[in-house]
Structures are given as structure tokens and as C-alpha cells.
Amino acid sequence: MNPRKFSDLVIFHRVAEKRSFTAAARSLGVTQSAVSQTVKRLEGDLRIRLLSRSTRSLSPTAAGERLLHTLSPVIAEIDAEIDDLEQLREEPGGRLRVTCGKHAANTLVWPAFSRLLAAHPEIEGELSVENGYVDIVAERFDVGVRMRDDLEMDMVSVPVGPPLRSVVVGAPGYLATCDRPRIPRDLAGHRCIGFRTAGGTLSPWSFEKDGHAETVKVTPSVVVNDGDALVGAAHARMGLAYMLEDLAAPFLADGRLVEVLSDWSPEFPGYHAFYSSRRQPTRAFTLFLERLRQVARERTVAREAG
Structure with a gap:
């Protein structure tokens, strides 16, 4: 293959991936006009339109999508192989x-x-x-x-972190106003603080005791999407919260939060x-x-x- 054409294909791949001449140029460290001219030249060589352009958007044509589908794994494999060559160096440089x-x-x-x-x-x-x-x-x-x-x-995974544990906690002031839950189903009678994941769903409350697993779907009165906010809401007496023990540890240590259902909260494998x-x-x-x-x-x- 003509070396220039290979370079043109790489630039087209970056433009199609970014859906923007400007973003592609920035990531490649070249000018926008250079990127635009390269794609135009490639389309001329192939005699087919690869990108559909408008004042507000840019997207691959059917031919462009087909070419992008072929190029993506090839370029990813080349990038990976170049990174892997790092092992041959005495010093662990690179990215x-x-x-x-x-x-x-x-x-x-x-x-x-x-x-x-x-x-x-x-x-x-x-x-x-x-x-x-x-x-x-x-x-x-x-x-x-x-x-x-x-x-x-299709991922290779290796354990790297210590075991983790999820806990249900509440402020002493909140727990003084109600009976503490003894089993997970008792949570139905409590105000609960929900955690919304990045995917938009509410995180389930999962428990286990003596080999019996149970998941409770609470109806939260407050919902947050940040761990610090979750701790803060529990500390502010807004209800019971379900979180990783690490988040609550400083508050549990000095009594600002109290754990409930501790016998339903065993450890589980940590990060990989x-x-x-x-x-x-x-x-x-x-x-x-x-x-x-x-x-x-x-x-x-x-x-x-x-």
C-alpha cells in the first residue's frame, strides 16, 4: 500500500471516530484544514463519499461506516502492538x-x-x-x-483489592425516632436514601446471611448520585443509606453514623x-x-x- 494512503486512512478513522474535523485535528496535533484536505483527497482517490457533512454535524456515509468498521480493529491492534513493544525496553517508559x-x-x-x-x-x-x-x-x-x-x-481480570463490604447506616438522631430494622424486609418501614448509578438505575440493596441471599427494592425518599452526598444525607438524618463500608468508616468510628443489619452484610470480593x-x-x-x-x-x- 502507498504509505500516504495508509496515513490518509488513519486520519479518516480519527475524523469518523470523533465526528468532527476540529476534534480530530486537535487529537492529531495538526490543523483542521490539513485534516479536511486529507479526507477530501482520500474520497477523490476512492471516488466515493465517505463523510456526510452539514453545518452542524458530520457522520460517515454507508461506505464510510463500512470502511470505519474495517479500520477500527486494525488500528486498535496496531496501537496495542506498539504499546506492547514497551516490554522490550529496559525502562518501563511509554504511556x-x-x-x-x-x-x-x-x-x-x-x-x-x-x-x-x-x-x-x-x-x-x-x-x-x-x-x-x-x-x-x-x-x-x-x-x-x-x-x-x-x-x-472477553476481558482478562486479576484481583487487586482487599475484600469489600456494604453496610446500611443511619444517624443516631434518625434511629432514635424509630425501631431499628432486624431483617432486610423491615426496611420497607423506613425512610431510605437511594443511590442512582451512572446508568440511571437505582442501586439495589443486597444482603446475605447463612447462605441466604436477599435483595430489597427500596422506595427512596431522597436520591443522590455521589458517594459523599450519600454519606452526607445519612448524617443529616434523611434516612437509612446503603453504601460501601469505606465511605461510612470515619462516621462510624466517631459515632456520627450507626450500622444496622450488620449480620446481613458479609464481605465480598474487591476490585479487579x-x-x-x-x-x-x-x-x-x-x-x-x-x-x-x-x-x-x-x-x-x-x-x-x-
Whole structure:
């Protein structure tokens, strides 16, 4: 293939992916006019329109969609292979892009990520904190950190975090006004604070005792979509809240919140690092994994000591 045509295809792929000449030019570090002329030249060479343009939008034509469908996995594979060549270097340089949710970032990922970059400044690091679903292949992340239940089947996953536990908590002032729940079904008689996930659904309240699992669908009087707001609403006596124990720990320690249904709240497996099964882990990824596990061990020791 003519080297110029390959370059033109890569630029078309970026434009079609971004749905914008401006965004594609910015990501490639070139001018918008250069990108526009390249796509125009490619369309001339192929003698077919690849993009449908208007004053407000840009989208691939049927031919453009077909070409994009062919190019995307090929370009992704080339990018992955170039990243994998990093293993052949003695120093773990290159790029490491990580995605995770807010809780994982605060408790596990950021400590490990910052230690890695401090020890290896030659690594170009990027951390994206998103509570919603992220397609790490399409978004070109090297690794994600999520709960095991959230992972796709074609992902390789390895456990990196300590066990977690979800708890139901309320403020002493709220609990003084009512009977404390003894079993999950008692929650129906309580004001509850719901948590709306990034996908728009309300997070279920799941319990287990003596091998019996139970999920309660509460009707919340208050709904939030942030962990800190969830803790704050419980502390403000708005009702009972269901959350990861880590979020409530400082409030439980000094009595500002009280746990209920503790015998229905066992531990469950913690966070996993995951990556595409189509690529080999880089040296930077391996070092990042080591630091994740180190942070997890430190948290486990601190929890057992405390």
C-alpha cells in the first residue's frame, strides 16, 4: 500500500471516530484544514463519499461506516502492538492510561498510580475517573479497575483489592425516632436514601446471611448520585443509606453514623484490574499492578490493626 494512503486512512478513522474535523485535528496535533484536505483527497482517490457533512454535524456515509468498521480493529491492534513493544525496553517508559470509578480511585488506584509515576517519571500516565461503563478497547485504555461483576467476558481480570463490604447506616438522631430494622424486609418501614448509578438505575440493596441471599427494592425518599452526598444525607438524618463500608468508616468510628443489619452484610470480593485478552500486559502495567496490590495489603493491615 502507498504509505500516504495508509496515513490518509488513519486520519479518516480519527475524523469518523470523533465526528468532527476540529476534534480530530486537535487529537492529531495538526490543523483542521490539513485534516479536511486529507479526507477530501482520500474520497477523490476512492471516488466515493465517505463523510456526510452539514453545518452542524458530520457522520460517515454507508461506505464510510463500512470502511470505519474495517479500520477500527486494525488500528486498535496496531496501537496495542506498539504499546506492547514497551516490554522490550529496559525502562518501563511509554504511556499508561487507567480508568476506574471514584471509590476505587480514592481508596486504591490513585495511591498506586501516583507511586508508580513518582518512581518512573518516564511513564506518561493518565487516570480517568468515571463511575459509568467504559469500553477500554474503544477508548484505548490500557487497564481498568472495577468490580468483578462489571467485567465483560472477553476481558482478562486479576484481583487487586482487599475484600469489600456494604453496610446500611443511619444517624443516631434518625434511629432514635424509630425501631431499628432486624431483617432486610423491615426496611420497607423506613425512610431510605437511594443511590442512582451512572446508568440511571437505582442501586439495589443486597444482603446475605447463612447462605441466604436477599435483595430489597427500596422506595427512596431522597436520591443522590455521589458517594459523599450519600454519606452526607445519612448524617443529616434523611434516612437509612446503603453504601460501601469505606465511605461510612470515619462516621462510624466517631459515632456520627450507626450500622444496622450488620449480620446481613458479609464481605465480598474487591476490585479487579482488567485488560483486553487480545493484548499482552506492558511493563508499566505490570509495575502498576504490583503497586495496586501493595496498597491493598497496606489497607488490609491497617484495617486489621484498627
